[in-house]
Amino acid sequence: MLKDSGPAQAPRGIQVASAVLALSALGIACCAVLFVGFAAWPLYRGEARPAASRRAGRALRTGIVLTFVAVALLALSTAASWWPATADGAGGAARSLVLVSTVGGTVCGPLGEGGDGFLALRVEDHVVDVPLSAVTALHPVSSCA
Structure with a gap:
């Protein structure tokens, strides 16, 4: 996971x-x-x-x-x-941003709790579930621009 x-x-x-x-x-x-x-x-x-x-x-x-x-x-x-994480899951530290490339495009945001076989990313105010089988690249980034 x-x-x-x-x-x-x-x-x-x-x-x-x-x-x-x-x-x-x-x-x-x-x-x-x-x-x-x-x-x-x-x-x-x-x-x-x-x-x-x-x-x-x-x-x-x-x-x-x-x-x-x-x-x-x-x-x-x-x-x-x-030390417990805060309600938003940040734990007092800035969340790490990742850029996920798939066959259908790219998605950028902090990682969230994903289910089995899925990668969850927070994009703006909603969660995007990306199937792990569709991920072609995963890169840490400093900002989603």
Whole structure:
């Protein structure tokens, strides 16, 4: 099934927030690795072992919590890739125009939802269904002139 190749992009603010969340997740994950590393390879500097083991337990719990926080932030940052398309299907980005040549002529417009065996193009205010068997060429264009 042919679909519009133009990506649906989230608004700029959502993209920036997504990048900030992803970088925050990376920083928090690095901190989690340090905490877990301190618990796994303790550095005893002449201190009593019971206090060091309590400190290691706290570091391990903190590292585990930070790991889950980092995973949650990363999952939240990837949610921007599923930004919904607007009612007209544009998704905030300009629709890609295509020029379709058939044995009967040419048609130009953005791709729409086509059924099996058909290519749907929006031409002005209506949809033109072109049978795929009649298509001789298909070219992306910047404008329909």
